[in-house]
Amino acid sequence: MTDSFEKYDLPVPRYTSYPTVPYWSGALPTDVWLENVRRVLAEPATAWSLYIHVPFCESQCTFCGCNNIISRSHDRESPYVEHVLKEWALYRAAAPQLIGRTLRHVHVGGGSPTYLTPENFRRLLTPILQVVQKDQREFEGAIEVDPRTTSLEKLTTYRALGFNRVSIGIQDFEPEVQRLVNRMQPYEMTADINRLARELGFTGVNFDLIYGLPKQSAESFRRTAEQTVAMRPDRIALYSFALVPWIKRQHRIFKDEDLPRKAVKWELYRIARSIFLSAGYVEVGMDHFALPTDSLAEALRQGRLHRNFMGYTNQRTDLVLGLGMSSISETPWSFHQNEKDLIKYSVEIDAGKIPTLRGHMLTEDDRHRREQILKLMTTFRVSFVSPEEAAAAREFLTEMIQDGFVGMNEQEMWLTATGRPFLRIACLFFDQRLRDKQPEGRLFSQAV
Ligand SMILES: C[S@@+](CC[C@H](N)C(=O)[O-])C[C@H]1O[C@@H](n2cnc3c(N)ncnc32)[C@H](O)[C@@H]1O
Ligand code: SF4
Missing domain, CATH: 3.80.30.20 (tm_1862 like domain)
Structure with missing residues (x-):
């Protein structure tokens, strides 16, 4: 578990919105x-x-x-x-x-x-x-x-x-x-x-x-x-x-x-x-x-x-x-x-x-990702909408799956009991805006 602190201790948003405010x-x-x-x-x-x-x-x-x-x-x-x-x-x-x-x-x-x-x-x-x-x-x-x-x-x-x-x-x-x-x-x-x-x-x-x-x-x-x-x-x-x-x-x-x-x-x-x-x-x-x-x-x-x-x-x-x-x-x-x-x-x-x-006006893609992140944040589980989404998740989350933090099948993914504290990291998969462009400067607190 100690290694996981190092590996997964990344600066990540708390996902009270998607896209997150800096995006x-x-x-x-x-x-x-x-x-x-x-x-x-x-x-x-x-x-x-x-x-x-x-x-x-x-x-x-x-x-x-x-x-x-x-x-x-x-x-x-x-x-x-x-x-x-x-x-x-x-x-x-x-x-x-x-x-x-x-x-x-x-x-x-x-x-x-x-x-x-x-x-x-x-x-x-x-x-x-x-x-x-x-x-x-x-x-x-x-x-x-x-x-x-x-x-x-x-x-x-x-x-x-x-x-x-x-x-x-x-x-x-x-x-x-x-x-x-x-x-x-x-x-x-x-x-x-x-x-x-x-x-x-x-x-x-x-x-x-x-x-x-x-x-x-x-x-x-x-x-x-x-x-x-x-x-x-x-x-x-x-x-x-x-x-x-x-x-x-x-x-x-x-x-x-x-x-x-x-x-x-x-x-x-x-x-x-x-x-x-x-x-x-x-x-x-x-x-x-x-x-x-x-x-x-x-x-x-x-x-x-x-x-x-x-x-x-x-x-x-x-x-x-x-x-x-x-x-x-x-x-x-x-x-x-x-x-x-x-x-x-006050002046305004x-x-x-x-x-x-x-x-921010949400695009169709934003709205989909917002719902997926919301599902993960509220149920620790989310269904994929397509085989492509499932395949991309499997690739992005390979290490979390190998570490036993994320479970996955063709239809859905979920956080395991030991993986729950790393929920914010799993949400990164759906955060396309952050994945496309790392924020300039430091914005988010560490995950752990
Ligand atoms: C606006 S304050 C609560 C109301 C009131 N101002 C008070 O402090 O009792 C909201 C809560 O945010 C949490 N909070 C504030 N700064 C934080 C930080 N840097 N990290 C984690 N939680 C924080 C605290 O638990 C705090 O009670
Ligand atoms: S400074 Fe203290 S009292 Fe004021 S909002 Fe922050 S936690 Fe609450």
């Missing part, structure tokens, strides 16, 4: 994008999802790879809420059918949505949630929660607005690790938020953990995993630390000797995974575990697990609309991203424009 064509005029939105909404059965990005955090966790802005003063908070509401008004004017179509999923992410005061959170969400048609049976309202900036009042506000799932950022419970990543978050603080969320009637609680952080050891991460299952979250995201110092300045402070070596990092994953499985969790996709009663595990059983920019979800919708700085949207034929710079985003909105940064 988008770039140009997508706003009017073409809006035409796409109207086209998908023209179908009365269309259901949609809404993502709202809140970029602010009060302090910088040094491991973080998110699109965020550090601001202790909160002076940009109210103007930002105004801008997102203006963006929403622009979409309502351009695509009035939004209001009549079923909204399945709202996800507020960041940065830290809990940075907003309860009043600002209400001001942002009320005008939206009051007018949309929420799915009567399956509506899910999820919010990313940083316990360090959360209170009973904030959680009560989310619940009153109809949110039913919280995703709690933890990463690791060890004080030494927390100190090195600038995120002091005592166990009791997380336990309190978990208890309050349950008492308030949130039906889903997710925990986020990361393996591969400085000073994590097999022994320490075992404790973190055991402390995690003791609180019985419905879902656990176990992310591999994506170390990208050439993109994120804060990653440059880590000392090599503090970071677990590849084999140790792999051991951390195995320990946590085995603790979660023994505690009754089911492995869902690449980095998620869920209780059998959770909607993600149910979606896996029913073959409708999905993956998009928000990660794994229990439902696919034809439209994902992203509001706020850097947010990504998608239709069956296209992707669209908002300006990533707060000032540019003030000028009455959708703040398009870039986009």
